[in-house]
Structures are given as structure tokens and as C-alpha cells.
Amino acid sequence: MEDKVISKADFSSMVDRLIQEGEYDSIEGVKTKDGKYFFGSLTNSGELCLDYDVTLLPPKKYFLPQRETVITFRQGERPAPEPVAEASSVVLIGVHPYDLKAMELCEAVYSAPPADPNLMIRKSKTVVIGVDCLNPNPQSFSASMGFATTESGYDLMLTDIGDSYVVSVGTDRGADLLARYGRAADATATNLARRDEVREMSLGRYEKSLSMPADEIPAILNETWDSRVFAEKSEVCLSCGSCVMVCPTCVCFDVEDTVALSLDSGERYRKWDSCMLTDFAKVATGENFREDRESRFRHRMHRKGKYLLERYDKPGCVGCGRCGLACLVDIALPADTYNLLKEAS
């Protein structure tokens, strides 16, 4: 679709108008706290940080919340279960390309039969404004995964070219939003050349990379099931689940029921779960089929590098680097393990 250009001042005005006019239930964007970045509700455009490196949690939380009621019921002989699928309208501003690619995977997982509508309903009510990542965090290897930039997954995509943003229009919905709220002009050849240049320059800022083409990862994993790399790396694993909790492509949840104190009604909710936690694979008999750190660690590396790709034809890791930043014992980054396995194979 077409490319536009908007000055930074006009983009700020556009964000403020979105907040003030109230057409959408909330305007969410990247903010800062404790020197870190996170997605949160914007009350004015001044809070928005578009030159960030990475957010603590991925924007996945808007589509697959940490805790979500999925069914309400009544206690007793007629439980009358009612599915719950609530979604508000959101404009989500500042999503990096790797997180957009991760959302495409989440959508593939949740729309595969049996389809789980909650994520898709939320996605349909969210206008996504992406921004190119020009300052990758020190653990990011998303360029190696091919996701330094993306041609899909957004309604609008911004690229910071100095005083303005080039705005790539991804959907009619994006074009409509820009036309109604923004003062954008058609991008000139100079604007587009500058966009290509800043994108190219960002590629030199990645400190982590794969030592092989990304599409070789499944074959390397196939050959190295018994590699000592898994045992050696996982020895110091804290089984804290941090790597999974911050991951934009992790989609697993646990389901629990809770009842009101009146004991006459209740809800079934799901909450994020993690295959790196000790009891994740524990079943009703007390048997745990991934009891040791090594088997859990190996599972995660296969899940990220092979299982999801084979099942959904989309990579299970986008190289965002959040796991590497979160891991206190520095074992979580898939690229590090894949590189070691490649060396050993």
C-alpha cells in the first residue's frame, strides 16, 4: 500500500486527538518506568517513547492477558456455563516488527481448530501502529531471524527519519485512521530513501546473531538431541519461568476455577503458564514427564526453534532478546544455544 510522511509534531497531535476524542476505549503506547519500557495507557502524547529498545512484556498481553476469565458458572445442579469474551477498542502505538511477527504466530495458534475466539476478537478491535526498531537491545537477534523489519502485521508502520516519520500504510483501517486523525502527506522519494538508510543502519547495531541461517535451526536440533550443551547450560537454571513469561511467542496457559464467597457462582480463568516451571508437566498421578532442568531446557529450545515452526509454519522465536535480558544466569537466549549446538554438530 501507500507510504505517507508525518512530522513528529503532527504525530504527537494525532495521538493527543486520539486520546481526547474518545472514539476508542483506550490509547495504549510505550512508556517508561525505572529506566525500562512497558506498554501502558497513554494520557497524553508526551508519555509516548517511540525510540525505545524493548518493553518488559510484549504487547501480547493485550490479546492474551496474564489472567483472563473464560467462563462463568453457577454452583449446583444447573451450572449454566457462559463463555466470556470481552474486548474493548484499542489503538496500540509503538509495536516493534519482531512483536508483530510474534502476534502473527499467536494468531495462527489461537485460530487453528479448535479456534479460541478471545484473542481474535481482541485483535479485531485493536488498531496497531508499529514502529521500526532502530535501537535493538543488547540481547536482540531479530535481524538474524529476518524480523528487523516487517511487511505485515500492522495497520500503520512508522519509521523515524529524523524530524518526521515515514508511515507505511498496511490496511484500509490504518489509512482511515491516519486520514481522520493525522496530517500526513505523500512520502517523497527522498523520504523513502532516508527510511531505507536508517533501516540499513539499524542492522549494524545488533550485538547478537545466529551463526547459521535461521532455517537451519530445526535440522541442527534434530541432530543434537543428546548434546551435552543442554545439560551444561541448564545446570544453573533457576526454573523461575522468567524467560517464558516475557516471551512474545509463548502461548501456554493454566486453567483454574474459583468461586465467590457466597459459594453460589464462580468463574473459570486462565493464566500464563511456563514450561520451564518444575510442575508444568506434572500430571494427575503425580508423575512429572519433564522433571529435570535439562529436559525442560531442551524442550523450550525445541519448542522455540522447531515444534511451533513445523506446526504453524511460523518461527517460534522472533529474536526479541527479552528472555536473554530477563535470565539471571544467562542461559535463556535461544541464539546462544543454537550457535553452540551448531558448533558441536
Next chain:
Amino acid sequence: MKPKVAFFDFTSCEGCQLEVLNFEQEVLQLLNLLEIVNFRELMTERSDDYDIAIIDGAISTDADVARIKEIRERASILITIGACSSLGGVNCLKNAYPMEEVLSVVYGDAAGYYNTIPARPVSAVVPVDYALPQCPVNKAEFLEVVKALLLGKKPEIPNYPVCAECKMAENACVFDLGRTCLGPVTRAGCNALCVTWGRHCWGCRGLVDDPNVDAATDVLKEHGLTAEDIVNKFRIYTAWTGGSE
């Protein structure tokens, strides 16, 4: 018929009983479900006829040992609330010293009139059905356990580190902020309360079942703590090493 519930306190600040008293919104509904027959901070009536015993405080005298055994015999379900009754808690810090010294520090010349033994969790003396550590007890978790028992369900007590909940709460990592934290080995269930409010994890819910203490110790060393600092940090809530009944 409503189950009869009795609260008993041992060596503690009784803060856990105060937490239960603080239910306010929920207290009337709770009383619809339970009959409270013993609660020293709430009522003067006392009864020895109860189904569920709820204990706060550590066991730290010979008299405590006899009393908790008697309670265990009367109760069909015994629940410990708070770090002291569930883990031994801060009371166990005294266990590093001879008991005579502890008595004389606290009671001076009157030390001879008192009895004390190394402090221990309730589970070191009698079997405990459900332990709800945390200092003070987590009200939301307490309510979930009460509801589960009334419905005949097994209460879910998390067996994973605080880090998992802390990430879900989207806190910046305490280690990244230049401080240290026991979150990587401490049992979750508090929703990373202390980190969310700007502090660090002190370990008041005790360790997970399978903590990687060696790795956590290395992390604390890398972040500037000495071996002695680390022992002291771990000992605050988990000084009891004597196991359980």
C-alpha cells in the same frame, strides 16, 4: 451444618490474626459459611469442639509442643497461616545461639523461670494439612483455601519462584536496579507484592520445593553480596533446617 473453626496463636506477633480480622468486606459472608469457636483476638468464648484448626506462630516452648499436639488430635484439618507457623520464620534466628544465652538476653535475672526450645514450624511437631506461608498471611490465598475446603477441593499453593509472578506484574527486575532479591528461589503466591511496591523479595513464603540454591547463591555473589551476606539473607525466614514430621 457449618464447620467449626478455631484459631490458635503460638510464638508470633499475631499479625496474621489481625490480617484475618481485617477482612471487613468478606467477614459476614465468611461467618455464613463457618462457625468460629475460638479466636483470642476476636472473642472471649472458647470451645474445644472444632473441625478446623488455624494456627499462627512458631513452636518454641515445651508447653507449645504439648498444646499443638492436643490441637492436632481434636482437629480434622489443621492449617498453618503465616511464615512463623508454616516455616518457623524469624523466630528460628535464635536457634543459632545456646538456649540459655537466648533466655538470659530476653529475661535477664528471671531467665530461670522460663522454658524455651529451638523454634520450629508446626509441621516439625505434628502433621499439617495445608501451610500458607507469607508474612503476614496472604488474605486472598487464605480465602481461596477456605473456599476450596468447603467445596472439598484441594487448595492450590504455587510451587514456582516469585520471579514468574514478578514478570507477569511487569516489574523491572530488582537485580537490574542494582539491588538483590530472593525471588528466584522463593515460593510464589504473593503476586510479587514487595517488588511491585518498590522493595525486594525477602523470602517470607519460604523456598520452592526444588530450589536451585547454588545457582541463586552465585547470582547473589555476582551482584556484590559476600557469603556471609547471603547466609544472613536466606536465614531471615528459612533458618529452620530440621525438616518436618
